[in-house]
Amino acid sequence: MKNINWQDLSFGYYKTDYNVRCHYKDGKWGELEVSDSEYLPIHMSSTCLHYGQEAFEGLKAFRGKDGKVRLFRCEENAKRMQNTADYIMMKAPSSELFSEAVVKAIELNKEYIPPYESGASLYIRPLLIGVGPQMGVAPSKEFLFTVFVSPVGPYFKTGFKPVKVLMEHTDDRAAPHGTGHIKVGGNYAAGMRAGEAAHHKGYAMAIFLDAKEKKYIDECGPANFFGIKDNTYITPSATTILPSITNASIMEIAKDMGLKVERRLIPIEELATFKEAGACGTAAVISPIGSVEDSTSGQVITIGKPDQVGELTEKLYNRLRGIQYGDCEDKFGWNEILEF
Numbered sequence: 001m002k003n004i005n006w007q008d009l010s011f012g013y014y015k016t017d018y019n020v021r022c023h024y025k026d027g028k029w030g031e032l033e034v035s036d037s038e039y040l041p042i043h044m045s046s047t048c049l050h051y052g053q054e055a056f057e058g059l060k061a062f063r064g065k066d067g068k069v070r071l072f073r074c075e076e077n078a079k080r081m082q083n084t085a086d087y088i089m090m091k092a093p094s095s096e097l098f099s100e101a102v103v104k105a106i107e108l109n110k111e112y113i114p115p116y117e118s119g120a121s122l123y124i125r126p127l128l129i130g131v132g133p134q135m136g137v138a139p140s141k142e143f144l145f146t147v148f149v150s151p152v153g154p155y156f157k158t159g160f161k162p163v164k165v166l167m168e169h170t171d172d173r174a175a176p177h178g179t180g181h182i183k184v185g186g187n188y189a190a191g192m193r194a195g196e197a198a199h200h201k202g203y204a205m206a207i208f209l210d211a212k213e214k215k216y217i218d219e220c221g222p223a224n225f226f227g228i229k230d231n232t233y234i235t236p237s238a239t240t241i242l243p244s245i246t247n248a249s250i251m252e253i254a255k256d257m258g259l260k261v262e263r264r265l266i267p268i269e270e271l272a273t274f275k276e277a278g279a280c281g282t283a284a285v286i287s288p289i290g291s292v293e294d295s296t297s298g299q300v301i302t303i304g305k306p307d308q309v310g311e312l313t314e315k316l317y318n319r320l321r322g323i324q325y326g327d328c329e330d331k332f333g334w335n336e337i338l339e340f
């Protein structure tokens with residue numbers, strides 16, 4: 001294992017030794033290649049640079065107490081990249097190619113998989129871009145699929161504590177019949193201004209509203225939103241929302257724990273009725289939300305007790321992390337144990 005101060009890792013880019021790449025050209029995917037360069041040589045007229053033809057994924061591998069490395073729900077990420085690629089007219093790697101590339105990128109950098117005790121993990125970033133010389137607006141004929149990894153620290157350096165979020169009334173991250181449901185960089189570019197404004201004012205993230213009516217909760221920064229009350233886990237359902245694999249997993253766990261699960265519209269007014277709330281995604285798993293400030297009215301909606309993580313949120317978080325690290329039984333069959 002590398003001599004890294006694992007505890008000090010943040011959620012950021014950390015250089016590792018290798019990455020893998022695969023080119024789609026002349027109607028087919030080539031061989032998987034290994035590279036030790038951090039740079040991609042691409043044509044300046046590539047569609048990914050000009051017209052946003054790019055898709056990405058994010059998933060993690062964990063080292064358990066038993067020393068085994070577990071990869072979490074890779075197949076789901078492969079399928080999601082295929083959905084994203086389809087929508088923006090790109091060729092996607094098959095689930096087999098996706099999985100092979102991910103496992104290879106992990107194996108080549110296995111020295112960077114953080115030890116169990118650190119609470120850190122290995123983040124995996126698959127990226128698919130349209131490349132090749134092309135000026136007109138049309139789908140690319142060539143694509144580059146690459147996978148790189150980076151060890152990332154526990155998301156909560158200051159512990160698992162509720163955060164404050166700011167409700168955004170002006171900017172939309174996605175249109176009702178746009179690209180909100182797929183994982184493309186353009187959604188992030190659209191949401192960056194609101195996210196930065198929220199950070200500047202001391203909030204952890206911006207919470208977006210539905211673009212059409214501005215009445216319902218959409219996504220919370222780059223994560224799905226959920227609220228809990230009356231033994232029920234409630235998460236928004238809309239065409240603009242990215243189907244989070246973390247959220248899907250939490251919903252399964254919630255049902256298993258005897259909670260009811262509802263996927264439906266969540267009107268702004270309902271926020272005040274939640275006993276617990278959070279944002280969920282691969283990076284943080286769950287960020288508990290303690291309050292939401294309305295950026296227009298200045299009204300602050302508090303959720304739960306100050307500085308205290310709700311009981312059910314904590315249970316869901318512990319169970320999911322427990323499965324990922326191999327501390328809890330993987331009864332849903334989500335982990336792939338990697339043998340190198």
Ligand SMILES: *Cc1c(COP(=O)(O)O)cnc(C)c1O
Nearest residue numbers: 222223224242244245246281282
């Ligand atoms: C990636 C992403 C999420 C989280 O998805 P996971 O599969 O749980 O990592 C949520 N919202 C948006 C907009 C995303 O891009």
